[in-house]
Amino acid sequence: MDAMKTVLILDNLRSVYNVGSMFRTGNALKISEIALCGITPTPLDKRGHKRKDFAKVALGSEDIISWRHFPTTREAVDYYKEDEYFLIAIEQDKKAIDYKEIDITGKEKVAFIIGSEVDGVEKEALSFSDVIAEIPMKGTKESLNVTIATGVALFRILGV
Numbered sequence: 001m002d003a004m005k006t007v008l009i010l011d012n013l014r015s016v017y018n019v020g021s022m023f024r025t026g027n028a029l030k031i032s033e034i035a036l037c038g039i040t041p042t043p044l045d046k047r048g049h050k051r052k053d054f055a056k057v058a059l060g061s062e063d064i065i066s067w068r069h070f071p072t073t074r075e076a077v078d079y080y081k082e083d084e085y086f087l088i089a090i091e092q093d094k095k096a097i098d099y100k101e102i103d104i105t106g107k108e109k110v111a112f113i114i115g116s117e118v119d120g121v122e123k124e125a126l127s128f129s130d131v132i133a134e135i136p137m138k139g140t141k142e143s144l145n146v147t148i149a150t151g152v153a154l155f156r157i158l159g160v
Helices: 016-028 052-058 073-082 123-128 146-157
Strands: 005-011 033-037 066-070 086-090 109-115 131-134
Touching (some): 016 052, 016 146, 066 073, 073 123
Parallel strands (some): 005 109, 086 131
């Protein structure tokens, strides 16, 4: 995993706490970069100062992992696709396969698209993904919290 470049593309997440948690999880997995798209909160406020609410959850990982903001998820997907990243969307979809079936052997660059808490990954972003990975649910709820789902999927797919 160390030689592989890995990126999280956060597609319009709303909660600063979820995004801060993504940074912390990303640090645990040695994620190379996090792309913050659209309304996704960044570690800095509008004045360029560190957000205390973000830092409280991220625990300094926002200073370790490089990040960039894209006005739209499409721009982020295009950017990483052009740089030859293998794109994996984590989403429930009729074209999705079980996340335990994803094989990234031989891939040098992998980007994971993580959708918003309410709407999931944008349909357009799904269409540009190389594969869609789904975590099967056995209970009565349709999904996990976005940060939990990301951790579960990434730890398995990256082989940690």
